[in-house]
Amino acid sequence: EELDAFVERVLHTERQQDEQAAKARDLGTDIHAxxxxxxxxxxxxxxxxxxxxxxxxxxxxxxxxxEATEKVVVGDRCAxxxxxxxxxxxxxxxxxxxTTSNPxxxxxxxxxxxxxSFYAAAIVPNGHGVHTANVYxxxxxxxxxxxxxxxxxxxxxxxxxxxxxxxxxxxxxxxx
Numbered sequence: 816e817e818l819d820a821f822v823e824r825v826l827h828t829e830r831q832q833d834e835q836a837a838k839a840r841d842l843g844t845d846i847h848a849x850x851x852x853x854x855x856x857x858x859x860x861x862x863x864x865x866x867x868x869x870x871x872x873x874x875x876x877x878x879x880x881x882e883a884t885e886k887v888v889v890g891d892r893c894a895x896x897x898x899x900x901x902x903x904x905x906x907x908x909x910x911x912x913x914t915t916s917n918p919x920x921x922x923x924x925x926x927x928x929x930x931x932s933f934y935a936a937a938i939v940p941n942g943h944g945v946h947t948a949n950v951y952x953x954x955x956x957x958x959x960x961x962x963x964x965x966x967x968x969x970x971x972x973x974x975x976x977x978x979x980x981x982x983x984x985x986x987x988x989x990x991x
Contacts, residue, residue, distance in 0.1 A: 842954050843914035847898075850912050850952075854881045854899060865957035866914075870950055873960050874910065878948065879903015890937030892980060892991050897934040908964070909935045909947045918951035918961040928965055929979070932972035942969035 816824075849860045849867040854874075859867050875881075878901030887896050899910040911931050931947035939945045947968040953959035965971065983989070 839916065839954060846914050846952055846954065847912055851884050851898070854884050866952055866954070869958045870912070870952050870960045873962055874899070874901065874950060877962055877964070878908040878910065879906075882907065888934055888937035890933055890940075891977070892984060892989070893933065895930070895934060895937075897931075900938070905944070907939075907945050909938065909945060910950055911947075912950045912952065914952045914954050916953065916955045918953050918959060919963070920961075923949040923951075923963040923965070925975075928968070928971050929976045931965065932968045932976045935968045936972045936976075 845860065846863060846866045849863040850870055853859050853867055853871045880902055882900040882902045884899045885896055886900060887894060897909055898912045901908045901910060909931060911927060911934070913927060927949045928947075931949065935942070935945050935947050945968070946964055946966055948962055948964040951961040951963070
């Protein structure tokens with residue numbers, strides 16, 4: 816194969832991969848917005864029901880009634896926006912929705928547990944009465960939803976998130 820032909824083939828493949836990545840990213844964003852819409856009592860966007868409704872149904876069954884969506888929380892030296900808080904069976908559950916082509920088979924990915932631990936600590940610093948949960952929605956197989964609840968989020972916060980935050984503040988000379 817001539818060098819020019821090889822370069823053109825590689826560039827063509829890269830463009831195709833970029834287009835596929837953009838479509839996947841847009842689908843994930845649309846699914847996420849659809850979940851928020853339905854949780855807030857609005858209609859599910861056209862074409863997304865097969866992804867959104869199974870997730871919303873499972874969250875309601877597992878976590879109770881919706882208390883808030885897209886809530887900004889401010890905690891120790893940082894802030895973030897959590898996806899949802901549910902209230903049910905004496906517990907509040909802080910939820911983060913993730914879209915992915917391949918949901919995890921065994922529990923949440925660790926960095927997602929760290930993120931949720933911060934959100935929960937920002938809401939209830941003493942850790943009482945709160946659980947956290949990642950909700951993974953497959954973008955490749957409509958209807959596949961994986962819920963993973965974490966009762967041990969406070970340990971994750973104290974032993975995982977806070978030391979990482981301390982290091983980041985030290986490394987970046989950040990002093991609030």
